[in-house]
Amino acid sequence: MPPAVSQPQLPALPVTFRPNRTRAVLLTVGVALFAVVSAIGLILEMLSPGERVSFIFTGALLFAVLLLLSRPKVVAEESGVTVVNLTTKRRLEWAEILKVNLRPGDAWVFLDLSDGTSLPALGIQPGIAKEHAIRDARTLRALVEARALHSD
Incomplete structure (x- = not known):
């Protein structure tokens, strides 16, 4: 039996994810x-x-x-998620986010959205602090999944 992947502890909202070292x-x-x-x-x-x-x-x-x-960040709040990238800012409802992706080699997290598009979220990037970015991506994924369960 493979070892269980530990589910991250859900933080109290609001929470801001950003590459602090970078x-x-x-x-x-x-x-x-x-x-x-x-x-x-x-x-x-x-x-x-x-x-x-x-x-x-x-x-x-x-x-x-x-x-x-240095501007990018992702802010998760009770009402949804705000993604701040270099020159854009986009507000998303929790239901709009279908999946949080951070694949090996990705420069940052991608959010798969309900409209069929994918939104880069530069606020979570593995550049200098890879483990921190992976932990943040897992936490955001867990928040999205928890919100999806509450909306059903």
């Missing part, structure tokens, strides 16, 4: 890039005021891109 790295690198690029622009004496401003603007732009990359 987010910390992105924000730290973003602040460091902004500081270094801005400092270089201010230290170089041969630059005109416009060129100095362009260095600061470039640092701010790099920080903004990394801030955008």
Whole structure:
């Protein structure tokens, strides 16, 4: 008999899933890039005021891109799930989510939806913290399954 896969303990809602380590790295690198690029622009004496401003603007732009990359999250609440990706935000009812997938090699979780589409949920991604992402995917899957049982 194969060993039983332990069902994750359902957390109290609301719960937010996000790649915290990846987010910390992105924000730290973003602040460091902004500081270094801005400092270089201010230290170089041969630059005109416009060129100095362009260095600061470039640092701010790099920080903004990394801030955008750190945005993804999945928020599970009593009323449904909100998926925040890089530039989009989508609110789903529990009944709309049929399946939560995180297959080997996937960069993030995919949600199979009742309309026949699949929605990437970048808030759960195995990049730096693979075990954490697997645990989060299992927890979200258990929440979806529990909500499906309650709606029947």
